Amino acid sequence: MIIAVDASGGEYSPHEIVKGAVKAAQDYKIGIALVGKKDILHVQASRYMKKLDINIVDASEVIGDEESPIEAVIKKQKSSIVVGIDLVKRDQASAFVSAGSTGAVMYAAFTMLGRVEGIERPAIGSIITINIASPFLLLDCGANPNCRPKHLLQFAQMGNIYVREVFGVPSPRIALLNNGEEEKKGNQLAREVYQLLKASDLNFIGNIEGQSLPKGMADVVVTDGFTGNIVLKTLEGVGEAFLKLKNVSQEHSNASRKESRDMQFDVGFGAMVKRIDYRESGGACLLGLNGNVIISHGRSQAKAIRNAIGMAKQSVDRNVCQIIQQYKFIEPDPPMTETNDEQST
Amino acid sequence: MIIAVDASGGEYSPHEIVKGAVKAAQDYKIGIALVGKKDILHVQASRYMKKLDINIVDASEVIGDEESPIEAVIKKQKSSIVVGIDLVKRDQASAFVSAGSTGAVMYAAFTMLGRVEGIERPAIGSIITINIASPFLLLDCGANPNCRPKHLLQFAQMGNIYVREVFGVPSPRIALLNNGEEEKKGNQLAREVYQLLKASDLNFIGNIEGQSLPKGMADVVVTDGFTGNIVLKTLEGVGEAFLKLKNVSQEHSNASRKESRDMQFDVGFGAMVKRIDYRESGGACLLGLNGNVIISHGRSQAKAIRNAIGMAKQSVDRNVCQIIQQYKFIEPDPPMTETNDEQST
Numbered sequence: 001m002i003i004a005v006d007a008s009g010g011e012y013s014p015h016e017i018v019k020g021a022v023k024a025a026q027d028y029k030i031g032i033a034l035v036g037k038k039d040i041l042h043v044q045a046s047r048y049m050k051k052l053d054i055n056i057v058d059a060s061e062v063i064g065d066e067e068s069p070i071e072a073v074i075k076k077q078k079s080s081i082v083v084g085i086d087l088v089k090r091d092q093a094s095a096f097v098s099a100g101s102t103g104a105v106m107y108a109a110f111t112m113l114g115r116v117e118g119i120e121r122p123a124i125g126s127i128i129t130i131n132i133a134s135p136f137l138l139l140d141c142g143a144n145p146n147c148r149p150k151h152l153l154q155f156a157q158m159g160n161i162y163v164r165e166v167f168g169v170p171s172p173r174i175a176l177l178n179n180g181e182e183e184k185k186g187n188q189l190a191r192e193v194y195q196l197l198k199a200s201d202l203n204f205i206g207n208i209e210g211q212s213l214p215k216g217m218a219d220v221v222v223t224d225g226f227t228g229n230i231v232l233k234t235l236e237g238v239g240e241a242f243l244k245l246k247n248v249s250q251e252h253s254n255a256s257r258k259e260s261r262d263m264q265f266d267v268g269f270g271a272m273v274k275r276i277d278y279r280e281s282g283g284a285c286l287l288g289l290n291g292n293v294i295i296s297h298g299r300s301q302a303k304a305i306r307n308a309i310g311m312a313k314q315s316v317d318r319n320v321c322q323i324i325q326q327y328k329f330i331e332p333d334p335p336m337t338e339t340n341d342e343q344s345t
Numbered sequence: 346m347i348i349a350v351d352a353s354g355g356e357y358s359p360h361e362i363v364k365g366a367v368k369a370a371q372d373y374k375i376g377i378a379l380v381g382k383k384d385i386l387h388v389q390a391s392r393y394m395k396k397l398d399i400n401i402v403d404a405s406e407v408i409g410d411e412e413s414p415i416e417a418v419i420k421k422q423k424s425s426i427v428v429g430i431d432l433v434k435r436d437q438a439s440a441f442v443s444a445g446s447t448g449a450v451m452y453a454a455f456t457m458l459g460r461v462e463g464i465e466r467p468a469i470g471s472i473i474t475i476n477i478a479s480p481f482l483l484l485d486c487g488a489n490p491n492c493r494p495k496h497l498l499q500f501a502q503m504g505n506i507y508v509r510e511v512f513g514v515p516s517p518r519i520a521l522l523n524n525g526e527e528e529k530k531g532n533q534l535a536r537e538v539y540q541l542l543k544a545s546d547l548n549f550i551g552n553i554e555g556q557s558l559p560k561g562m563a564d565v566v567v568t569d570g571f572t573g574n575i576v577l578k579t580l581e582g583v584g585e586a587f588l589k590l591k592n593v594s595q596e597h598s599n600a601s602r603k604e605s606r607d608m609q610f611d612v613g614f615g616a617m618v619k620r621i622d623y624r625e626s627g628g629a630c631l632l633g634l635n636g637n638v639i640i641s642h643g644r645s646q647a648k649a650i651r652n653a654i655g656m657a658k659q660s661v662d663r664n665v666c667q668i669i670q671q672y673k674f675i676e677p678d679p680p681m682t683e684t685n686d687e688q689s690t
Contacts, residue, residue, distance in 0.1 A: 130582075130583065130586055131586065142524055145524055145530075145531055145532040145533075145535075146532045146533055177575060178575075179487055179490055179570065179571050179574035179575055179578075180574075185490075186490055186571065187490040187491045187569070187571040188490075188491055190490075190571070209575070209578050210574070210575045210576065210577065210578030210579035210580070210581065210582055211578040211579070211581040211582035211585065212582060213579060213582050214582050214583060214585070214586040215582070224532070225524070226524050226531065226532040226535070226572070227571070227572055227575060229524035229525075229555070230522060230523075230524055230554070230555045230572060230575075230576060231555065231575060231576065231579055232555065233524075233554050233555030233556040234555035234556070234558060234576055234579055234580065235555070235579065235583065236555065236556040237555055237556035237557060237558050237559050237560070238475065238559060238580065238583050240556065240559070241475055241476065241559040242587070
């Protein structure tokens with residue numbers, strides 16, 4: 001198995017990306033195709049290339065976060081994003097992992113790999129592990145700010161397959177993120193989705209409220225891309241705030257030479273913060289495309305990249321993409337007329 | 346100043362409510378009208394009634410959380426919620442504080458006190474203090490799951506007045522909660538609201554993403570009631586998860602007789618958790634009504650009730666309600682045709 005990794009994407013590229021990719025090659029015994037500027041990558045990676053299955057695929061252009069995703073993908077055909085996704089398209093790689101411009105990765109993946117038949121809107125699924133005993137898949141995390149009820153049903157169906165295959169949960173508990181538990185709660189969209197999910201053959205357990213997210217009640221939490229993105233990022237923000245607090249206190253603690261490292265609390269706390277910290281956690285998967293693509297946070301460091309590659313490997317191992325392709329999705333209605341394809345995470 | 350307090354509402358009523366109200370009467374030197382079952386309240390409160398300005402107003406009925414808010418309010422005219430809001434309506438109390446059924450409080454307040462002229466949708470505003478150095482008002486937190494752009498503009502205008510008057514911030518920074526920073530990001534609603542806010546005379550600083558909420562960038566964060574409710578409750582849920590972790594570790598710590606109480610981190614952490622813990626923080630204010638109403642969490646204990654009463658006192662002291670009444674809101678369009686008044690927090 002070869003996983004293509006965007007070595008030019010993200011705030012800490014290429015150094016942290018290469019470091020994470022090398023770690024993944026070691027830990028998972030897989031092949032890595034580092035996609036980026038050849039010369040730079042040679043300097044960074046050549047010493048690992050003898051003993052590990054790491055190759056460099058040249059991509060001379062870089063798409064920046066500030067660029068218009070669509071224009072950049074069309075114009076920069078030699079960018080790491082376009083070259084990397086092309087490797088997946090041509091079966092030269094089993095998956096593509098990128099911490100680069102989410103919009104550009106999505107647009108390139110969307111146009112180059114294409115949607116699974118019957119899927120109108122591919123979605124971004126993110127594994128939330130606030131509760132380590134019971135992680136859940138949240139989707140959509142930002143691919144579709146505007147959704148119709150049928151889209152959320154499809155998100156649930158894809159999420160169901162992902163969690164069943166990757167987590168090995170036989171009948172994943174599907175919940176709808178809502179502002180109340182009762183069936184009639186929610187905005188117009190949520191209320192209509194509730195009825196679709198209730199009528200489906202999924203193991204739909206009803207609405208879930210924000211405060212119940214850490215409680216391990218659901219395996220898949222479905223929402224529109226606007227809400228999902230805001231929830232995901234709010235969790236990130238809180239994690240970051242706690243982390244800052246922890247760092248400040250550790251500095252203080254070191255300064256006053258207090259020894260407190262073995263505290264049970266400190267360990268549990270650190271672990272929880274790490275789990276909601278994007279620098280540590282892996283990435284989010286694009287579901288509904290003909291190919292495996294993992295989007296990492298733009299501020300991912302080595303550990304997050306290594307974990308994102310692990311996530312890609314799992315999807316490949318479990319044939320998530322193929323199983324979604326074989327699922328009979330209901331035919332979507334004609335596309336919405338309003339403009340709603342701005343993509344974001 | 347007399348503040349009416351719903352002694353029959355919430356999971357810990359009447360004991361914790363009475364306790365919180367007594368503390369508020371002491372701390373703020375205000376009068377309290379305890380609204381609830383006379384006989385029970387006499388037993389609970391009589392010993393404080395000699396030295397503090399505490400009175401009991403009989404309300405023989407109780408509205409439960411499981412009841413339909415509209416039916417319950419219509420049927421139970423002797424409920425603590427109806428009696429309490431009636432005190433505000435008849436100027437017998439300056440504000441009403443309740444930890445009872447949010448839907449019932451909202452419906453009763455809406456119908457009995459009425460909307461401020463020009464305001465189509467009153468909103469729930471909640472003060473978020475993850476960052477103690479820079480708290481912000483989030484609204485709407487659940488009164489209006491379905492919103493039109495103009496509603497969010499009005500939320501911003503009301504939030505602006507609240508923060509300016511209560512926090513004393515001369516020109517509050519208004520931000521729109523969104524799934525990206527750029528002007529064109531968001532769902533249809535957010536994009537249209539952006540343009541309205543940009544054209545307004547408010548100090549609009551643009552979009553804010555979830556991860557930036559703890560960073561102290563905005564004084565007022567505006568969103569629809571669906572998203573706002575989910576964000577508020579997600580913060581609650583994370584706070585609760587951390588608190589649980591803290592409690593578990595303290596038990597462990599006590600068991601193994603480790604002394605760690607004076608750790609800087611522990612203190613900072615505890616304070617942060619407390620700030621996002623609904624049992625400690627006060628309540629949320631209803632903005633846009635002809636009267637001051639504060640909604641507390643159903644699981645509020647004495648400290649939260651005391652703080653909610655403090656919040657009510659601030660609104661009264663600063664004439665928030667009157668200033669909103671004097672503001673020239675733009676005339677709303679005719680009401681939406683879809684059913685969208687299900688209310689929730």
